[in-house]
Amino acid sequence: MPFPRLPRLLDAALDRLVVPGYSKLGYLARSAGWEALPSDALAGRTVAVTGASSGLGAATATGLAGCGADVELVVRDRGRGEAARDTVLAAHPDARVTVARCDLADLADVRRYALDARDRLLALHGLVHNAGVLPGERVETADGHELCLATHVLAPFLLTRELLPLLRAGSPPDRPGDPARVVFVSSGGMYTASLRTDDPEYTEGRYSGGAAYARTKRMQVVLAELLADDLASAGVAVHSMHPGWADTPGVADSLPGFHRLTGPLLRTAEQGADTAVWLAAAAEPGRCSGVFWHDRAPRPTHWLPGEESAAQRAALWAFCVDATSSAPTH
Numbered sequence: 001m002p003f004p005r006l007p008r009l010l011d012a013a014l015d016r017l018v019v020p021g022y023s024k025l026g027y028l029a030r031s032a033g034w035e036a037l038p039s040d041a042l043a044g045r046t047v048a049v050t051g052a053s054s055g056l057g058a059a060t061a062t063g064l065a066g067c068g069a070d071v072e073l074v075v076r077d078r079g080r081g082e083a084a085r086d087t088v089l090a091a092h093p094d095a096r097v098t099v100a101r102c103d104l105a106d107l108a109d110v111r112r113y114a115l116d117a118r119d120r121l122l123a124l125h126g127l128v129h130n131a132g133v134l135p136g137e138r139v140e141t142a143d144g145h146e147l148c149l150a151t152h153v154l155a156p157f158l159l160t161r162e163l164l165p166l167l168r169a170g171s172p173p174d175r176p177g178d179p180a181r182v183v184f185v186s187s188g189g190m191y192t193a194s195l196r197t198d199d200p201e202y203t204e205g206r207y208s209g210g211a212a213y214a215r216t217k218r219m220q221v222v223l224a225e226l227l228a229d230d231l232a233s234a235g236v237a238v239h240s241m242h243p244g245w246a247d248t249p250g251v252a253d254s255l256p257g258f259h260r261l262t263g264p265l266l267r268t269a270e271q272g273a274d275t276a277v278w279l280a281a282a283a284e285p286g287r288c289s290g291v292f293w294h295d296r297a298p299r300p301t302h303w304l305p306g307e308e309s310a311a312q313r314a315a316l317w318a319f320c321v322d323a324t325s326s327a328p329t330h
């Protein structure tokens with residue numbers, strides 16, 4: 001029997017104060033009022049998770065398998081993907097887990113993977129865009145895109161569109177109110193950035209990996225809203241979320257000072273991944289689309305002034321279409 005839900009005002013206060021809300025304190029206070037997801041919530045359905053070889057991606061895959069899903073681990077390194085599959089199977093020995101290779105920083109490889117997935121799979125109930133990077137310096141991909149932009153924005157945009165036939169098949173008309181779900185794993189860091197369609201490739205000014213990360217995490221939230229509108233007629237729901245602060249190899253490697261300072265307060269990867277799993281499996285997020293979530297609740301997309309204009313949103317869409325339509329196929 002769960003405890004009563006945290007009163008809404010207290011929940012919002014935790015959020016505004018950042019440290020209590022994003023740390024494991026926020027998770028523990030909120031999760032006491034949650035219902036456990038049924039172990040058959042996703043039985044017979046397939047969900048793909050990018051960046052599933054580590055941290056939150058591996059934890060998301062494990063959580064989805066715990067809901068009965070067949071899970072596709074989309075990874076750039078097969079050996080690391082197979083190790084993650086062993087981790088998922090150790091927790092859920094009966095799960096069906098596939099490992100598929102895809103380098104999201106290479107748009108041609110994204111197309112190749114999507115073609116392969118369309119050949120192998122009948123339908124996708126979920127696609128979790130989890131892969132992420134925080135580079136120390138400005139790096140360009142083989143396609144000539146800044147690395148955060150390529151990994152967080154262009155690859156998910158292209159992959160969602162290329163996998164649309166499978167997502168449509170995962171949203172059959174005889175199951176209204178339970179559509180296929182696309183989930184963007186963004187970051188609370190996006191609150192610090194505005195939508196920079198004037199310089200999407202971050203070529204102007206002094207480059208900072210942290211700023212590039214935050215800018216592209218902001219783009220993910222706007223892109224989820226745009227894709228939600230675009231895919232409404234296909235019956236596919238699109239959401240974004242942020243996991244709070246979780247102890248993962250990514251945080252330990254890219255932010256060692258932050259990791260040391262916040263260590264005891266960090267969530268486990270499983271706690272950080274909870275909302276992504278819930279968005280794919282629960283009924284409530286199937287009844288809406290284009291919402292930004294944290295700890296199973298809708299959250300504001302802006303705390304500071306600087307909401308993006310309709311023209312900026314249209315510019316982001318046009319930029320993504322242009323940058324991905326010119327990508328070659330292997």
Ligand SMILES: NC(=O)c1ccc[n+]([C@@H]2O[C@H](COP(=O)([O-])OP(=O)(O)OC[C@H]3O[C@@H](n4cnc5c(N)ncnc54)[C@H](OP(=O)(O)O)[C@@H]3O)[C@@H](O)[C@H]2O)c1
Pocket residue numbers: 050051052053054055056057074075076077080102103104105106129130131132133151185186187188242243244245246247248249250251272
């Ligand atoms: N942990 C947190 O507190 C936190 C907070 C806010 C947001 N997030 C977001 O959560 C997501 C997962 O982060 P994490 O903390 O779990 O970090 P992580 O442990 O570094 O995991 C990142 C994953 O992304 C994969 N990846 C990176 N570039 C890729 C590419 N080009 N192609 C395919 N896969 C690629 C990595 O693959 P390899 O194993 O091959 O490197 C790894 O599996 C990220 O989007 C991050 O921005 C995390």
